[in-house]
Structure formats: C-alpha cells, structure tokens
Amino acid sequence: MPYEVKLTKTAQKVYGRLPPKLQAGLDKSFVHLEADPRSNPNVKRLKGFPGNYRYQVGGWRILYEVDEAKKTVTVYEIGPRGDVYKGH
Numbered sequence: 001m002p003y004e005v006k007l008t009k010t011a012q013k014v015y016g017r018l019p020p021k022l023q024a025g026l027d028k029s030f031v032h033l034e035a036d037p038r039s040n041p042n043v044k045r046l047k048g049f050p051g052n053y054r055y056q057v058g059g060w061r062i063l064y065e066v067d068e069a070k071k072t073v074t075v076y077e078i079g080p081r082g083d084v085y086k087g088h
Contacts (some may be wrong), residue, residue, distance in 0.1 A: 003037055003066070005073045014078045025057050026078065037066050037073045049084045060084075 007015060015023065032040050037053065046052040046063070055062040061084040063077035075086055 001069060002034045003073045003077065004069050006032050006076045007035075007078075011075045011078050020080075022057075022060065026060075026062065029055050029057050029062060030075075031076075033062075033064065033073045037064065059071075 015026065029042070032042075033055065034082055035042070040055070042056040043053050044056075051067075052063065052065050055064065059081050061079060061081055062075055062084045063076075063084060064073050065082070066073055
C-alpha cells in the first residue's frame with residue numbers, strides 16, 4: 001500500500017518559491033517516497049531523531065517523518081544541504 005506524502009506549511013512555502021526545474025526534481029522524489037520512504041540510495045536516517053529521514057536531491061535535502069500507522073510521510077523541511085540541518 002503506498003504512502004501519502006504531505007508537506008507542512010513551511011515546506012509548502014519553500015517549495016512554492018523554488019525554480020520549476022528543482023520543483024520537478026522534488027516531485028520525482030515525492031513519487032519515490034510514496035512507494036517506499038525508507039529504501040532508496042538517496043535516503044538516510046537522521047541520527048537522534050527516530051522515524052525521521054532525509055532525502056537527497058542534488059544539493060538540496062528533504063527532511064521528513066514516517067508514520068507507519070497512518071501510512072503517511074510528512075515533509076517538514078526542504079532546503080540547501082548546509083542550511084537544512086541547523087534547526088535540528
């Protein structure tokens with residue numbers, strides 16, 4: 001059963017301001033996350049944050065949380081590699 005990918009308001013704002021080419025790359029990653037949010041060469045667990053992962057898209061990162069019970073992937077942060085981890 002596929003997962004549902006949801007973006008928080010913060011993630012939606014960032015996504016909306018990105019160039020179309022980068023949005024297209026993120027859209028592809030969301031399709032991968034719907035199929036399987038854990039097994040992809042671009043996915044890694046975030047240390048110290050159980051159930052949280054990051055997906056690498058070029059120099060950008062998608063930070064998200066997986067809820068197995070609801071089969072949802074909540075994207076809470078999208079940003080450049082150097083900046084995205086500062087709040088965590």
